[in-house]
Each structure stands twice: as structure tokens, then as C-alpha cells.
Amino acid sequence: MKKNILRIVLCAVLCLVTYWSAFALTADEILDKIEAKRSINTTQKSIGKMTLTDEKGKQEIRDLVMYSVDDSENTQNRAFIFRFLSPAEVKNVTMLSLKDGEEIYLYMPAFKKVRRIAGSSKKEKFAGTNFSFGDFGGGYTKDDYESSLVSEDEQTYVLDLKPNDTDTDYSKLTMTVDKEKFYFKKIEFFDLEGNPWKVLDIQEVKEETDGSITIMKLTFTDLKDNTKSFLQMESVEKGVNLAKDFFSVRTIQRPQL
Amino acid sequence: MNATKSFLTVVLVLVLSSIALAADIYGEARGYTSYSFADGDLDYGTSLRLKYNPSLSDKYYLFADLTLKYQDENNFSPVRLNELYVQGIGAISEDIDFKIGYLHLTWGASDAFSPVDNVNPRPFNQSISGDVFDDKIPILGLDVEWYMNPTWSLEFVYQPEFRSNFTPDYVEKLLLGYQLAAAAKINPSPMDIQISKIEPDVSFTNPIWGLRARGKVGSVDAAFSFLKGYYLSAYPYNTDITTWDDGSSLADVEMGYPERSVLGMEFQGEIPGIAGVTFRADFALFMPQKWTNHITTHQPDGTTSFTMVDVFDELYWKVSVGADYTAGDKTYYNLIYMLGNPYEEGNNVSPYLFLRLEKPSPNDKWKPFLNSILSLEDGSMINIIGTDYKPKDNWLVSLSYSISSGAPTSKLGMTGDSISFSVKYVF
Numbered sequence: 001m002k003k004n005i006l007r008i009v010l011c012a013v014l015c016l017v018t019y020w021s022a023f024a025l026t027a028d029e030i031l032d033k034i035e036a037k038r039s040i041n042t043t044q045k046s047i048g049k050m051t052l053t054d055e056k057g058k059q060e061i062r063d064l065v066m067y068s069v070d071d072s073e074n075t076q077n078r079a080f081i082f083r084f085l086s087p088a089e090v091k092n093v094t095m096l097s098l099k100d101g102e103e104i105y106l107y108m109p110a111f112k113k114v115r116r117i118a119g120s121s122k123k124e125k126f127a128g129t130n131f132s133f134g135d136f137g138g139g140y141t142k143d144d145y146e147s148s149l150v151s152e153d154e155q156t157y158v159l160d161l162k163p164n165d166t167d168t169d170y171s172k173l174t175m176t177v178d179k180e181k182f183y184f185k186k187i188e189f190f191d192l193e194g195n196p197w198k199v200l201d202i203q204e205v206k207e208e209t210d211g212s213i214t215i216m217k218l219t220f221t222d223l224k225d226n227t228k229s230f231l232q233m234e235s236v237e238k239g240v241n242l243a244k245d246f247f248s249v250r251t252i253q254r255p256q257l
Numbered sequence: 258m259n260a261t262k263s264f265l266t267v268v269l270v271l272v273l274s275s276i277a278l279a280a281d282i283y284g285e286a287r288g289y290t291s292y293s294f295a296d297g298d299l300d301y302g303t304s305l306r307l308k309y310n311p312s313l314s315d316k317y318y319l320f321a322d323l324t325l326k327y328q329d330e331n332n333f334s335p336v337r338l339n340e341l342y343v344q345g346i347g348a349i350s351e352d353i354d355f356k357i358g359y360l361h362l363t364w365g366a367s368d369a370f371s372p373v374d375n376v377n378p379r380p381f382n383q384s385i386s387g388d389v390f391d392d393k394i395p396i397l398g399l400d401v402e403w404y405m406n407p408t409w410s411l412e413f414v415y416q417p418e419f420r421s422n423f424t425p426d427y428v429e430k431l432l433l434g435y436q437l438a439a440a441a442k443i444n445p446s447p448m449d450i451q452i453s454k455i456e457p458d459v460s461f462t463n464p465i466w467g468l469r470a471r472g473k474v475g476s477v478d479a480a481f482s483f484l485k486g487y488y489l490s491a492y493p494y495n496t497d498i499t500t501w502d503d504g505s506s507l508a509d510v511e512m513g514y515p516e517r518s519v520l521g522m523e524f525q526g527e528i529p530g531i532a533g534v535t536f537r538a539d540f541a542l543f544m545p546q547k548w549t550n551h552i553t554t555h556q557p558d559g560t561t562s563f564t565m566v567d568v569f570d571e572l573y574w575k576v577s578v579g580a581d582y583t584a585g586d587k588t589y590y591n592l593i594y595m596l597g598n599p600y601e602e603g604n605n606v607s608p609y610l611f612l613r614l615e616k617p618s619p620n621d622k623w624k625p626f627l628n629s630i631l632s633l634e635d636g637s638m639i640n641i642i643g644t645d646y647k648p649k650d651n652w653l654v655s656l657s658y659s660i661s662s663g664a665p666t667s668k669l670g671m672t673g674d675s676i677s678f679s680v681k682y683v684f
Contacts, residue, residue: 089650
């Protein structure tokens with residue numbers, strides 16, 4: 001009888017171990033799941049406001065419009081256009097990102113020409129925000145980062161991401177991932193000396209009917225210069241009918257998008 | 258009188274600014290001053306720029322850009338129409354955009370002066386700041402761009418009216434005096450110069466025109482252009498100099514605008530193997546009409562001599578090749594090799610090295626900078642050290658000090674030292 005009980009307990013333990021090892025996720029798998037949540041093949045138009053807060057607490061509000069296209073089959077087809085609509089100082093300053101952030105162009109109406117932004121220029125801040133061109137760039141895929149799972153609790157995973165690109169401002173990113181919906185709730189960026197530098201906080205998301213996650217509110221904080229950019233989307237339209245060559249240098253020179 | 262004009266201009270700027278704020282008009286108001294230590298000259302001015310860009314329909318847009326400018330001297334015009342055009346986006350055909358009216362067209366990839374950027378004439382300016390290269394006189398024309406495929410587009414420019422650079426009379430006579438005196442071997446100082454100019458016969462049937470193909474060659478953005486037109490500054494072709502016993506002289510100069518064609522190439526991209534550096538390069542091959550200045554000199558003793566000076570007699574290149582890089586500490590470096598500056602043509606084209614350094618403060622409110630330009634021909638140099646300051650996002654204050662070195666007759670030594678201050682408000 002005792003032998004039978006022992007067999008049952010051993011069997012149960014073995015089953016549990018097998019169960020957990022089968023369902024525990026690696027860091028790369030978590031990144032894949034995040035990508036899957038965002039990589040829905042669709043075009044998107046977002047209209048919103050960005051509130052910039054300087055180190056003295058003064059605020060400036062900018063209206064913006066953003067178009068994006070995702071392609072889960074080929075991330076090289078990912079592109080977006082980001083344009084400020086107001087105030088006058090940045091009116092119609094437009095950024096075009098192609099090939100998942102590999103090629104970036106900036107159109108500044110005052111100069112009447114499109115400027116290619118390459119390499120370390122991606123470290124420059126975009127039009128007075130505390131986003132660099134590179135921060136706008138693309139997602140956080142396992143191809144771009146060496147990832148490891150640091151910890152997890154009932155609601156979140158915490159991952160460490162080390163950039164594969166040697167020409168980067170960051171030594172490490174710490175990403176907190178929502179276990180239920182698989183989106184990153186928070187990313188902490190560390191400088192090359194390992195000091196905390198920037199924090200991206202996702203404050204509100206919308207889960208679409210197809211399961212994809214749309215970010216509605218986020219705050220990007222620069223801890224070194226104590227500035228914040230708060231981005232709030234007022235409307236997000238998916239499946240927008242855009243011309244085949246919409247994501248192009250031609251488009252960003254137009255007076256209206 | 259000047260004080261009254263300044264006051265009235267300031268009042269006008271304020272009144273129109275408030276009107277502009279009420280309408281869907283945007284722009285900027287600017288005040289600036291500079292002091293030249295070399296000649297003790299104080300220059301100053303104010304300007305108000307107003308822009309209006311409404312949509313006429315979903316495919317047609319109007320763009321109007323007007324500047325009211327008061328400047329103590331060398332003002333091209335107190336009221337400047339910078340641009341006024343109708344723009345069609347996919348209006349004629351899905352793959353064609355166009356602009357028609359008074360236009361500013363900017364060609365070239367270079368951050369500093371681009372030798373390919375030859376469509377618009379320019380007002381006179383002694384500064385070497387980036388803003389100066391964007392200061393242009395509009396042309397009446399048509400600009401059509403056909404997007405042939407996702408990679409390449411073809412632009413056509415049609416200009417049925419000739420407009421020249423604006424050079425103040427005294428500057429033109431000063432430069433001409435030195436050239437003529439050297440050619441005729443006489444003293445330039447007591448020379449009285451009378452200039453008559455003949456503009457080229459440009460019309461609807463005999464237009465200035467250009468073609469430009471833009472696209473990609475590998476991963477490099479490229480453009481190839483051809484511009485058929487005329488030099489935008491006048492050159493002498495007939496000069497009659499009479500000299501007298503006291504050493505003074507009178508020069509009657511007939512000037513014209515030689516024909517020229519310009520073949521241009523523009524490139525911008527990343528340098529393979531050098532991470533983080535963006536290169537921008539413009540090459541322009543100028544093909545001028547043969548142009549000779551026939552100089553007749555009447556000496557006090559009654560003798561007459563004849564000299565012929567070739568102004569343009571062969572092809573020549575103008576080049577701008579540079580690279581820019583932003584370091585981890587946000588210091589921005591831009592180094593450019595230039596063959597020829599905006600005022601040099603033909604045999605006068607000479608090499609320069611241009612360096613721009615910027616080091617923004619952590620909060621981006623301060624941006625100290627250094628602009629250096631070195632003549633590789635004679636070693637003369639201009640260094641401008643200064644800072645931009647943004648007390649608020651729509652305000653920009655700039656202070657700079659310019660130091661020149663080299664012989665007074667050198668390329669850049671004649672500029673002298675000066676200090677400049679400007680305030681700009683964007684609305």
C-alpha cells in the first residue's frame with residue numbers, strides 16, 4: 001500500500017515538473033509573443049497629443065499624426081510616418097522610418113528638403129522631445145537583443161535585454177511584460193555605464209478584437225535631464241486604406257497627410 | 258529717420274503678428290544686429306515672415322510666404338514675396354505632383370552650400386551661416402515631379418522669366434574695380450564705374466529649364482540633374498576705360514549673363530564600415546558659354562590699348578563633400594570639403610574646408626557652436642563661435658563672434674571681426 005502511494009506521489013511530481021517545463025516561457029519566446037501581439041498585418045492612423053514637460057515643470061502640448069504599417073511576414077516592410085501638426089515651431093516636421101527603422105528620413109519644411117538620418121544620428125533627439133530617432137525606430141525583437149528572464153510573478157515577467165548593435169546609447173534595457181496580454185508595461189533604459197537613464201511607462205492599452213494591443217497612453221521620462229514626454233492617442237484607426245507607396249519621401253513633403 | 262523707420266517697422270511687425278495669430282497664418286518675427294570691428298559699422302534689422310498654406314481641395318493647396326523686412330542697408334526689398342504657388346498632389350495623375358507660381362527650389366544633399374542648388378537667385382549677404390544659403394529670390398515657374406516607380410522620380414523645372422542675384426551697386430562696383438584694375442594694370446581706387454546690363458532673352462518659348470532624377474543607387478540616396486540656363490550674376494563683356502593724368506579713371510562696363518548648363522550629382526547615405534557617419538556629397542559640372550571681356554583703355558597720352566580677358570573659357574567643377582556624426586555625448590560634427598563658394602565661378606573656384614561643431618546642453622536649451630571655414634588656397638580663415646539659446650520652445654536667441662585671419666587681400670581675411678546678436682520668435 002505504502003509503495004503504491006509513493007508511486008502515485010512520484011508520478012504526480014513528475015507530471016507537474018513536465019507540465020511546468022512544457023509551459024514555462026523563455027525570454028525569447030516572451031519577446032516573440034509581444035511581437036505577435038503587435039505584428040498584425042495592418043495599417044494604422046493615430047491622432048494624438050504629446051505633452052512635453054521640461055526640467056522646471058513647464059509644459060508644451062503638440063498635436064501629431066502618425067501612420068504605420070506592420071508586416072509580421074517580413075519586418076523589413078515595417079514603416080511609419082510621424083508628423084507634428086502644431087505648434088508653429090515644429091508644424092509639419094515629419095519623420096519617415098522605413099525597413100523597421102533601418103532607414104530614417106527627416107523633412108523640415110523650412111529647409112525644403114529631405115535629410116537622411118543615419119547611424120549615430122539616430123541618437124539625436126527628435127524635434128525637442130526626449131525620444132531619440134532610434135527610440136522611435138522599431139520593436140524589441142529577439143533579433144536585436146540578447147534576452148534573459150530575470151524574474152516573474154503572478155502578473156509580470158521581467159526581462160533583461162542587451163542590444164546586439166554595438167553603436168547604441170544603451171548598455172541594457174529592463175522590460176516588464178504583462179503576463180496576460182503580452183505587452184511591455186515598462187522599459188527601463190540604462191546608459192553605457194550601467195546607470196538608469198530613461199523610463200518608458202505604458203499607462204493605457206486597448207486590446208483589439210483581433211487580439212492585438214494598441215498603446216493609447218505612454219510616458220517617456222529622461223531621468224538625467226528630468227524631462228518627460230507624455231503621448232496620448234485620441235483616435236486610432238486600423239486598416240486604413242493607404243496608397244501602395246504611401247510610406248515614401250514623396251508623402252512626407254506633402255502639406256497635408 | 259532711421260529710428261522712426263525702425264519704430265514703424267516694429268509697430269508693423271507687432272500689429273501684423275497679432276493679425277496672423279488670429280488667422281491660420283504662421284511665421285516668425287526676428288530682430289538682429291551685428292557690429293563690424295574692422296570698419297566700425299553697426300548693422301541691424303527686423304523682419305516679419307508670414308506663411309499661409311490652406312488646402313483648396315483634397316488635391317490642391319495654396320502656399321504664400323511673405324517677408325516684411327527693415328534693414329539699415331543692402332536691403333533687397335522691404336516687402337519680399339518669398340513664395341506664392343498652387344500645388345497639386347496627384348491632381349493631374351496619381352503619380353504626378355506639381356507647383357506653379359513663385360517658387361523656391363532646393364536641390365542638393367549638402368548641409369552647407371550646395372553647388373547643385375542653382376535654380377533660385379540669392380540676395381546679397383556677407384554672413385556664412387546656414388540661414389544665408391536658404392535666403393533666396395523666388396523664380397516664376399513650374400515644377401513638376403513624376404514618380405515613375407517606388408524608387409525613382411523625375412522632376413522638370415520650367416522657368417519663362419529670368420531673375421538675377423541681388424548685389425548692391427557699391428559691392429558690384431568694388432569687385433569689378435579690382436578685376437578691371439588688375440586686367441588693365443591701373444589703380445582701382447580712383448576709378449569711376451558706370452555699368453549697363455543686358456538680361457538674357459528668356460521667355461515662354463525660350464525658357465530656363467531643368468531635369469532631375471531622384472532615387473536610390475544601392476542603399477545610397479542619389480539624384481542626377483541637368484539645368485540649362487544662365488549665370489545669375491552679371492559678367493563684363495565690353496569695357497571702355499579712360500584714364501587721366503591725375504591717375505583717376507572712368508570705366509564704362511557693359512555686362513551680361515553668360516549661358517551655362519550644369520550637370521549635377523547628389524548622394525547621401527551611410528559610409529560602409531564606419532558606423533554612425535552620414536555622408537552627403539554634391540558634384541556640379543559647369544559648362545559655360547565662352548565669355549570674354551574686351552577691355553579698351555585710353556591713356557592720357559592719347560594712346561589706346563586693347564586687352565581680352567577670358568571670363569569663362571572651359572568646363573569646371575564645383576563640389577561639396579562632407580560627413581556628419583553625432584557622438585554619444587550629443588556633440589555634433591560636420592566636416593565638409595568645398596570646391597568653390599557661392600560667389601566663385603570659373604577660374605576663381607578654390608578649395609575650402611568647413612567645420613561645424615555643436616554641443617547642446619543636457620536640456621537642449623543651450624547649443625554652443627563653432628563654424629570654421631578655411632581657404633585651402635591661401636590659408637585665410639573665418640571662425641565663428643557662438644551659442645543658440647531657447648528660453649522657450651518658440652523663442653531662439655543667438656549670439657556669435659566672428660574672427661577672420663589672413664591677409665586683407667586673401668579669400669577670407671577681408672571679412673574682419675564682428676559680433677552678431679539675433680532674437681527670433683516663431684508663431
